Amino acid sequence: xxQKKKSNxxxxxxxxxxxxxxxxxxxxxxxxxMLLTVVKKSAIYALAAVSMNLLNGFTGLFSLGQAGFMLIGxxxxxxxxxxxxxxxxxxxxxxxxxIQFSIVEGLSGVLGNVAGLILGVLISxxxxxxIAGLLAYLVGLPILRLRGDYLAVAxxxxxxxxxxxxxxxxxxxxxxxxxLLRKFTCLDDFNIVVDGKVAVYLSTTVLVLIVAAxxxxxxxxxxxxxxxxxxxxxxxxxxxxxxxxxxAKHKMMSFVISAFFAGVAGGLLAMYQTTAQAxxxxxxxxxxxxxxxxxxxxxSVTGSCLSAFIFIGASEWWLRFLDMEKYNIPGxxxxxxxxxxVVFSVVIMIIVLFFRKGIMGENELNIAGFGxxxxxxxxxxxxxxxxxxxxxxxx
Amino acid sequence: MADNVLRVExxxxxxxxxVAVNNLNMxxxxxxxxxxxxxxxxxxxxxxxxxxxxYAPTNGxxxxxxxxxxxxxxxxxxxxxxxxxxxxxYTAEYRPEGEADKENPxxxxxxxxxxxxxxxxxxxLGMARTFQNIRLWKSQTVFDNVLIAKHLRRTSNLFTATFxxxxxxxxxxxxxxxxxxxxxxxEDVKDELSTSLPYGKQRRLEIARALATDxxxxxxxxxxxxxxPQETDELTSFIGEIRDQFQITILLIEHHMNLVMDxxxxxxxxxxxxxxxxxxxxxxxxxxxxxxxxxxxxxxxA
Numbered sequence: 001x002x003q004k005k006k007s008n009x010x011x012x013x014x015x016x017x018x019x020x021x022x023x024x025x026x027x028x029x030x031x032x033x034m035l036l037t038v039v040k041k042s043a044i045y046a047l048a049a050v051s052m053n054l055l056n057g058f059t060g061l062f063s064l065g066q067a068g069f070m071l072i073g074x075x076x077x078x079x080x081x082x083x084x085x086x087x088x089x090x091x092x093x094x095x096x097x098x099i100q101f102s103i104v105e106g107l108s109g110v111l112g113n114v115a116g117l118i119l120g121v122l123i124s125x126x127x128x129x130x131i132a133g134l135l136a137y138l139v140g141l142p143i144l145r146l147r148g149d150y151l152a153v154a155x156x157x158x159x160x161x162x163x164x165x166x167x168x169x170x171x172x173x174x175x176x177x178x179x180l181l182r183k184f185t186c187l188d189d190f191n192i193v194v195d196g197k198v199a200v201y202l203s204t205t206v207l208v209l210i211v212a213a214x215x216x217x218x219x220x221x222x223x224x225x226x227x228x229x230x231x232x233x234x235x236x237x238x239x240x241x242x243x244x245x246x247x248a249k250h251k252m253m254s255f256v257i258s259a260f261f262a263g264v265a266g267g268l269l270a271m272y273q274t275t276a277q278a279x280x281x282x283x284x285x286x287x288x289x290x291x292x293x294x295x296x297x298x299x300s301v302t303g304s305c306l307s308a309f310i311f312i313g314a315s316e317w318w319l320r321f322l323d324m325e326k327y328n329i330p331g332x333x334x335x336x337x338x339x340x341x342v343v344f345s346v347v348i349m350i351i352v353l354f355f356r357k358g359i360m361g362e363n364e365l366n367i368a369g370f371g372x373x374x375x376x377x378x379x380x381x382x383x384x385x386x387x388x389x390x391x392x393x394x395x
Numbered sequence: 396m397a398d399n400v401l402r403v404e405x406x407x408x409x410x411x412x413x414v415a416v417n418n419l420n421m422x423x424x425x426x427x428x429x430x431x432x433x434x435x436x437x438x439x440x441x442x443x444x445x446x447x448x449x450y451a452p453t454n455g456x457x458x459x460x461x462x463x464x465x466x467x468x469x470x471x472x473x474x475x476x477x478x479x480x481x482x483x484x485y486t487a488e489y490r491p492e493g494e495a496d497k498e499n500p501x502x503x504x505x506x507x508x509x510x511x512x513x514x515x516x517x518x519x520l521g522m523a524r525t526f527q528n529i530r531l532w533k534s535q536t537v538f539d540n541v542l543i544a545k546h547l548r549r550t551s552n553l554f555t556a557t558f559x560x561x562x563x564x565x566x567x568x569x570x571x572x573x574x575x576x577x578x579x580x581x582e583d584v585k586d587e588l589s590t591s592l593p594y595g596k597q598r599r600l601e602i603a604r605a606l607a608t609d610x611x612x613x614x615x616x617x618x619x620x621x622x623x624p625q626e627t628d629e630l631t632s633f634i635g636e637i638r639d640q641f642q643i644t645i646l647l648i649e650h651h652m653n654l655v656m657d658x659x660x661x662x663x664x665x666x667x668x669x670x671x672x673x674x675x676x677x678x679x680x681x682x683x684x685x686x687x688x689x690x691x692x693x694x695x696x697a
Binding site for chain 1: 604
């Protein structure tokens with residue numbers, strides 16, 4: 001117990017240090033820096049992956065509806081925060097749409113700009129998640145009776161239907177049909193501007209803070225008595241039911257919580273992209289998130305976070321040079337646009353082959369544990385060296 | 396009877412054209428250890444699954460501590476297929492003849508009441524079971540396996556549990572689990588993975604997990620399966636101990652006759668789904684029908 005508390009402390013200090021580092025980096029690096037872009041995008045994907053992990057990894061329900069729930073979150077967030085003055089321009093084909101308020105604007109009028117912005121965005125994100133969760137509940141009623149592959153197919157179908165539904169012209173006054181939602185409150189609105197120049201950059205830090213808070217809540221759920229029940233369902237449904245765990249209720253809980261946080265992740269993605277459109281929320285996005293979960297380790301929260309960073313970093317940044325013909329070695333013209341994806345696929349195959357259980361398996365990254373592990377390796381090496389020397393002396 | 400714990404009445408379980416359990420009647424009283432025995436395929440585990448809600452019976456009713464928990468009659472396609480007895484006994488149209496039934500009034504008489512609760516609801520009433528093939532939660536430690544079973548008796552909801560509003564309850568549960576592990580002798584391995592335990596200890600853990608749900612009736616499905624004689628002896632005394640310590644009633648299915656004869660107060664014998672005998676171990680040992688069922692009867696003209 002004492003050791004657990006100590007390692008918890010170490011982890012909290014580590015996360016705080018990380019946040020401070022991100023804050024400092026944001027002030028020093030140019031805002032177009034690739035590192036900040038990767039940090040932002042991977043934070044959002046980390047949240048989506050952890051929410052998927054809660055369902056797929058901890059409850060053992062193989063669902064592929066993540067992109068659908070993210071889409072709902074992105075749209076709901078966008079619809080709620082477009083300033084009234086801009087609505088006519090955004091909903092130009094639909095007479096300015098039917099929603100004629102913005103939560104952020106409304107709260108800013110009452111509470112002042114700063115509090116209105118923070119509270120407005122948080123409330124909008126929570127509503128975005130809640131509506132995704134509500135839809136998950138309704139969809140879950142019939143489809144959570146399915147098992148294994150059937151559930152995966154049903155949720156995948158649901159996500160595709162949602163995507164088509166949101167592009168439906170008849171819903172235009174609400175969703176802007178197949179046109180973009182834009183001009184809503186986005187991450188850059190958090191930067192503190194003095195005299196037309198950004199004094200303090202906060203967009204990345206705020207995003208990472210929100211993601212960290214969401215992941216903390218998911219971790220708390222996983223470590224609570226309900227999370228233990230989820231794991232029991234994953235390990236053996238029959239035994240879980242025989243020990244008094246109501247399967248329908250607990251599966252639904254996990255499904256709704258997962259959808260809620262996927263919705264929040266969708267809202268954050270909209271904030272990051274500054275526009276929202278149904279098109280990119282394809283099943284390919286779900287597969288990306290699934291890959292992150294698998295690479296990180298099914299059943300590991302820190303694994304998902306770590307692999308989100310690695311995955312996004314590799315696909316957006318570190319492997320970029322493979323697409324550029326100017327880096328070709330003369331005579332060996334293999335680098336060309338698209339080659340990055342070939343290498344990326346091979347790397348993923350290698351990871352899946354050699355780390356069957358992902359980077360972390362079912363373990364969690366623990367700073368104190370990491371230190372002990374390093375120490376162990378070091379002492380082992382020393383011991384090995386000593387043993388070898390002893391062997392020499394004896395021989 | 397006031398101290399009746401489990402009453403199984405006219406239970407028939409038919410799968411398609413196969414009658415697995417045929418008109419089974421059983422009664423278990425408080426504090427008893429009752430064994431259900433029979434040759435392979437006699438329908439013992441099916442009977443267990445009906446009692447614990449895994450299957451809804453085709454016909455019949457099960458009551459627990461005087462309360463009817465499972466009840467059904469042949470419906471739909473089964474109406475035609477049904478080969479068992481008492482087909483109309485539990486339907487809405489049933490009217491008893493004679494005076495005998497007045498003593499034991501049926502609260503569902505005249506209603507088409509069908510009760511098919513899921514296993515978790517039955518466990519919540521105070522009936523816990525173990526499995527023939529051990530079903531522990533594999534990725535969890537010994538301690539967590541028992542702790543998860545405590546989830547049933549929680550008072551916290553999702554919100555209070557997430558934001559740790561249930562610290563007191565959590566601490567109490569952990570203490571209780573530790574206590575329970577001490578009693579069953581698994582305290583020293585509490586942090587090991589459940590599947591890394593030797594077979595006998597896994598059985599013990601399964602029983603401990605069932606006990607953690609605070610049952611009044613414990614159902615053990617072949618607790619000594621795959622055990623050597625020494626382990627079986629240990630288990631025999633262990634079952635007696637937990638009956639006395641937790642003041643529970645036990646129904647068990649078993650093939651090890653030494654164990655059955657040693658600890659059972661009463662025995663029910665099933666063969667081809669039908670109850671062929673019941674009584675004390677002594678009576679059963681000398682029952683010709685039982686001996687025939689186990690050893691087979693020689694046919695006259697070969």
